[in-house]
Amino acid sequence: MSDSIVLRACGLKKSYHKDRIAVPVLRGVDLEVEQGLVTALVGRSGSGKSTLMHLLATLDRPDEGEVWFQGSRVDNASRAKRDQFRNHDIGVIFQFYHLLPELSAIENVLAPAMIGQSFFRYLKNRSENRKRAEAMLDRVGLLHRATHRPNEMSGGEMQRVAIARALMTDPKLLLADEPTGNLDTETGHDILMLLDELNRTDDLTILMITHDDEIAAGADVCWRMKDGLIEDNRAPQAAAA
Numbered sequence: 001m002s003d004s005i006v007l008r009a010c011g012l013k014k015s016y017h018k019d020r021i022a023v024p025v026l027r028g029v030d031l032e033v034e035q036g037l038v039t040a041l042v043g044r045s046g047s048g049k050s051t052l053m054h055l056l057a058t059l060d061r062p063d064e065g066e067v068w069f070q071g072s073r074v075d076n077a078s079r080a081k082r083d084q085f086r087n088h089d090i091g092v093i094f095q096f097y098h099l100l101p102e103l104s105a106i107e108n109v110l111a112p113a114m115i116g117q118s119f120f121r122y123l124k125n126r127s128e129n130r131k132r133a134e135a136m137l138d139r140v141g142l143l144h145r146a147t148h149r150p151n152e153m154s155g156g157e158m159q160r161v162a163i164a165r166a167l168m169t170d171p172k173l174l175l176a177d178e179p180t181g182n183l184d185t186e187t188g189h190d191i192l193m194l195l196d197e198l199n200r201t202d203d204l205t206i207l208m209i210t211h212d213d214e215i216a217a218g219a220d221v222c223w224r225m226k227d228g229l230i231e232d233n234r235a236p237q238a239a240a241a
């Protein structure tokens with residue numbers, strides 16, 4: 001794998017089963033994500049984008065094919081290696097934020113540190129973890145909402161908390177599944193600006209799933225998906241045309 005490719009999918013296939021009948025959703029997907037770029041994966045609803053993202057994040061396993069991260073195969077790695085990959089190497093954000101409703105903003109941001117470290121290590125690093133969580137909330141402009149719970153925040157604020165949480169472990173790659181899909185146009189634009197800034201200033205590599213051609217047009221690279229296959233990979237402006 002070339003050094004500049006952070007994540008690569010080769011020949012990914014996935015079917016869901018309904019009444020013992022296999023429904024193919026991914027039919028042999030090849031995809032590459034280049035270091036330092038914002039890559040868009042664009043396709044219509046039902047084309048298989050979220051299924052693919054789950055496989056890339058090792059939240060689910062492919063029926064066939066491979067997922068490689070920085071030269072190591074992750075789809076069939078040991079549970080410990082997949083945990084390491086999910087908890088440290090990548091950050092994931094979703095359309096509906098997936099925040100824990102009982103926890104405040106800062107507790108949500110701290111959650112990956114709690115999951116990724118042993119209990120005793122977490123206790124030992126408690127003040128360091130807290131400082132990092134505060135810094136991440138500050139990074140997304142929400143330190144003043146640290147003690148607020150999700151039901152006391154707007155959609156845009158919840159997505160910022162989710163981004164801060166994803167940044168907590170200093171990931172090399174951010175996977176974003178329709179990050180603006182639940183937001184009004186202006187708030188969605190603010191979130192895209194924040195992601196763009198994280199890419200440019202913090203050198204965060206981003207793979208963003210979207211059904212919106214206009215959003216894809218803002219990416220450095222655009223992969224277009226149709227019916228469980230990558231249709232093409234071209235400059236985003238051309239893809240949006």
Ligand SMILES: Nc1ncnc2c1ncn2[C@@H]1O[C@H](COP(=O)(O)OP(=O)(O)OP(=O)(O)O)[C@@H](O)[C@H]1O
Binds near residue numbers: 023047049050
């Ligand atoms: N757990 C499941 N069981 C059965 N079928 C599923 C399951 N998850 C997804 N599917 C089907 O797989 C296909 C692809 O779904 P997926 O969510 O990956 O598409 P998508 O491109 O992300 O769509 P959207 O933009 O609407 O989220 C759809 O036809 C969906 O109905």
